[in-house]
Amino acid sequence: MSPTKLSTVVLDAHDARELAGFYLRLLGYVVRAEEPHWVLIGPPPGSAGTSLAFETEPAYVPPVWPDRNPGDQQMMLHLDIEVDDLAAEAERAVAEGARLAEYQPQNDVRVLLDPSGHPFCLWTRASR
Structure with a gap:
């Protein structure tokens, strides 16, 4: 095999x-x-x-993150993207079309939503 x-x-x-x-x-x-x-x-x-x-x-429906109500389209996965400078890369991601998620569960990780609404996380090696 x-x-x-x-x-x-x-x-x-x-x-x-x-x-x-x-x-x-x-x-x-x-x-x-x-x-x-x-x-x-x-x-x-x-x-x-x-x-x-x-x-x-x-028929794509963007996920709701974090999910709040029964019936919301749940997040199926997210991408973790390692960066050197969390603040600078979050700012650059927003400039490229992402938006910062309202809810940020950790101080050392930034959760953003891509233009289609998929959540992704920016993180630095020091934060893991």
């Missing part, structure tokens, strides 16, 4: 290209493949990192 390997995390969105563009700018990734309603991005050649794909889903 050959070993299996997780290759990509796929996020749904109303507009796959728009969300891919946000993460391209945020992470410094490059486009690896694209189709009309799907985009695969990853680290530049020779760099390590996890690939992300984005798929257009016309």
